[in-house]
Amino acid sequence: MTDSTSAGPTASETPWPANGYIGDPAVRAEWDNRYTERHQLWSGQPNGALVAEVAGLTPGRVLDVGCGEGADAVWLARVGWDVTALEVSGVALERAAGHARDAGVTVSWVHAALTEAVLEPASFGLVSAQYPALRRTPDAAAERSLLAAVAPGGVLLLVHHAGMDTQQAHDSGFDPADYVWPSMVVALLDDDWEVEVDEQRPRVAPDDGAGAHHTDDLVLRARRLR
Numbered sequence: 001m002t003d004s005t006s007a008g009p010t011a012s013e014t015p016w017p018a019n020g021y022i023g024d025p026a027v028r029a030e031w032d033n034r035y036t037e038r039h040q041l042w043s044g045q046p047n048g049a050l051v052a053e054v055a056g057l058t059p060g061r062v063l064d065v066g067c068g069e070g071a072d073a074v075w076l077a078r079v080g081w082d083v084t085a086l087e088v089s090g091v092a093l094e095r096a097a098g099h100a101r102d103a104g105v106t107v108s109w110v111h112a113a114l115t116e117a118v119l120e121p122a123s124f125g126l127v128s129a130q131y132p133a134l135r136r137t138p139d140a141a142a143e144r145s146l147l148a149a150v151a152p153g154g155v156l157l158l159v160h161h162a163g164m165d166t167q168q169a170h171d172s173g174f175d176p177a178d179y180v181w182p183s184m185v186v187a188l189l190d191d192d193w194e195v196e197v198d199e200q201r202p203r204v205a206p207d208d209g210a211g212a213h214h215t216d217d218l219v220l221r222a223r224r225l226r
Helices: 025-036 048-054 071-078 090-103 141-149 182-186
Strands: 061-065 082-087 107-111 124-130 150-161 193-202 216-224
Touching (some): 025 090, 048 071, 048 150, 048 216, 061 071, 071 082, 071 090, 071 107, 071 124, 082 090, 141 182, 150 182, 182 193, 182 216
Parallel strands (some): 124 150
Antiparallel strands (some): 193 216
C-alpha cells in the first residue's frame, strides 16, 4: 500500500534504489514505522484479484502502485511483465528489492508518492493498485495520476476492501472520507474509458498478514480506449 505528476525521482533497477524519496515525509515515516514493527507485514503472496484479472492480459509494462514488500511486483516479473513498482516506505522497498533479488527478477523501483513520482504519461499497459492508501484531495490528484499512467488500450486495475468506504471514522484516526475508493475513480471516467469489471466479490484471502481478515473485494477494471 502507499499514499498518494510534477517533479520527483525516476525509476531505478533492482537492487534498492539510491535516489531520494519525494513526497510527504510524515507519510513516509508513518509507513516506515508500520513496517518496522513487524518482520513481515503482508502475506508474501500475490493478491488474488490481481492474479485473476491479469490472467488474460498480454504482458507489457506495468506500474505496481503501493508495492509494499513486493509480492505482486515479483509475481508480475516472473510471468513476463516489465515492472515498475512505486512505494512510499523505504523499509518496504528494501524488503521488496531483496525479494526480487532472491527471485532472480528485475524490477524498477520508485521511492515516491504517486502524485509526486516522475512517470511517463500514458505509458503502462497495466496500472495495478491493490488496496492502496491514496489520500483524497479536492483536485482528485491521486485518481487522476492513476488514470494518466495508463496507455491507450491499457487497463487500470484498482482493488480495495469492501465495506471500508462506508465505515465511520475510527478512534485510531482512520477516516474513510480521507481516502480514494473505486467509486471515486469511476466518477472520473469519460468516453475514453470502458468499464470491464466493477463489482464486489469474495476475496481470495491469504492465510496471514495484515488485512487477512477482509473477506470481500471491490474490483474495478477499466480499459483506456484512446
